[in-house]
Structure formats: C-alpha cells, structure tokens
Amino acid sequence: MKELSLNILDVAKNSTAAGATKVEISLELAESGILSISIIDNGCGMDEETLMGVTNPFYTTRKTRKVGMGLPLLKMAAEQTGGELRISSSTEKGSSGTSLLATFDTKSIDCMPLGDIISTICILIAGSPEVDFLFTDKRQSGCVQLDTAQLREVLGAEISLAEPEIQMWIREYLEEQYQSI
Template sequence: MKELSLNILDVAMNSVAAGATLVQILIDESQTGKMILRIVDNGCGMDEQTLQHVTEPFYTTRKTRKVGLGLPFLRMTAEQTGGTFSISSTTKQQDPANAGTTVCATYDTTHIDFTPLGDLASTMETLIGGHAQIDFLLEHRLPQRVIKLDTREVREILGKEIPLDSYEVLAWIKAYLREQYEQQQIGGTQIDET
C-alpha cells in the first residue's frame, strides 16, 4: 500500500469484524524520527492458535477469500524501517471485561522505506461513515500538538437526533481533521490536549 492510512483502515476493519464497539487509533510522533502506531479494540479477541498465525500472509479466518494481508503488510511496513511489530489479544472467554486486541508497530520515520501516513481524514470518514454505530478514537501526538477525534464526544454534542453517518457530519469530520493537519504542516505550535 502506498500509504499507512489505507493499512490502518484495513486493520480497523478487522476490529469491526471482531465485534468491537470501540476502535482506538493511537499514533505517537512526538519524538523526532520515530513513530508508534497502536490500534486497540474491544472486540472478541483471538485465541492463541489464531494469534500465532495472524501475521502469515496466507492465513485468514475469512470465508470470502483465502488471503489476509492487513496485519502482514503492517508488520512488513514497520520492519522494513528497522521498527518492530507486536500483537496481543484476549478473548471474551479468557476475560469478558477486558477482551480485545492491541496491534503495535514502531517505525523509523527517517528510513528511506518509511511509508507515509497518508490521508487519515479520509480513513476516519470511511470508518465512521460505514460503521456509525461503532465508536472510533483517533489520537495523533505530534511534536507540537495533539490531533484528536473521538466519536463519543461528537455523539454527545450532536445528541441522538443526528446520526454520525449523515453527510453533514461526515463532511465536518473530514474538514476538521484536514484543518488540524494543515495547521501542523504550516508550523502551528498550539498544543491541543482536548
């Protein structure tokens, strides 16, 4: 994939398929030259056998196709920069209150093979538009600011009358995130912890 945001979309869709009600996309670029990406969900989790094979490119639990490349690609993008990849998971049978999966990838952003993040605004718009019943949190820590979107907060502001997947809300979400990233690119120094 040409940008990590597409890979993030693919992995987040795995979380949706696992029955998650909250998917967190946490990106930390607060240290120069390093990026940590974590995707955390509260879905059904994976058993030990699945967890052992999940990063193999030709292993999938899907019935629709015989190839699962989301996690293998994410692992490859991290390791090709000298970074690391890890995945941990707890099933509902193991611990119903803490079930879910955490994927973590670290990157050397100065490496020639680093894949750029890409269009996270469109990724979030796609996730929310296709799965408005699920909550998503994007938190991107940069050296001089934090860009954050939490659909739980958006829901609270909108109330029950206005769905997250309405055209106006999705357009606002995309515009809000694009504006935040544009401010970062032009050297905004504001620290936004909200």
C-alpha cells in the same frame, strides 16, 4: 499499499468486524523520528492459536479467498524500516479485546508516507457510525484529536455519524486541526 494510513484503514476494520464498541487509534511521532501507531479495541479478541497465525498471509477469516494480507502487509511495512509489529489479545469475557502496536523509523528510506489519514478516519466512522472511535495524532508541534462519543452526545441518537453532512463536518474538523499543528 502505498500509504500507512491505508494499512490503518484495513487493520482497524478488523476491530469493528470483531464486534468492538470502542476503538482507539493513536499515532505518535517522537523526536527521534520513530512513529508509533497503536490500535486498541474491545472486540471479541483472538485465542493464542489465532494470534500466532494472523501475520501469516495464508491465514484469513474470510471465506472468499484463502489468503489474508492485511496484517502481513502492516508487519512488512514496519519491519522494512527497522520497526516491528506487536499484537496482544484476550478473549476473556468482560475484558476481551486486541491491541496492536506498530513502530516505524520515519528516517528510513523504506518508510511509507502516512498519506491521507483524514480519509481513513472518515471512512472508518462512516463504515461503523455506532462505534466509539478515539483518534489522536501526537506530533512535536501539537496534537490532533477526535472522539466520536463526544460527537454522538451532541447529535443525539437519531442522527448517524455516517450522514454525509456530518461526514463533511468531521473531515473539515480534522483538516483544520492538522493545519494548525
């Protein structure tokens, strides 16, 4: 992985795989240069034992391979800048979900660039058009925001957010917001 936005794409897919109906992805760059990335979902959550194992590369939920690199790679990306990865989770019925917070010191030479975050968000939405994604990217100069629940309200039930025409609109909508901050 050469971009933090690729890690976000990979890890946020765990949320939709966990059956989440709402996924909040928030980025915030503080004046100090510390970048916080949080991903909060209302999926099925993980029990304590699973949670202990997720940053171990030899733990995975998939059946085709015995290794799972997603979270270990994100943890490594954070730690090599002096930051950290924290995950908490609950499997309690009605309030289940997982929240993940990764911090990065963007002044560190080992901090990967954020990269193409717009593609990441577009692909997440296209892959799970029925999920409510709330995306925010807060910088010193302004804030980018996208709430797919809001878009779905405008579009109605029969038009999917995965439709190519809608995907193009979302991409341009985000591009314009990034240009203005």
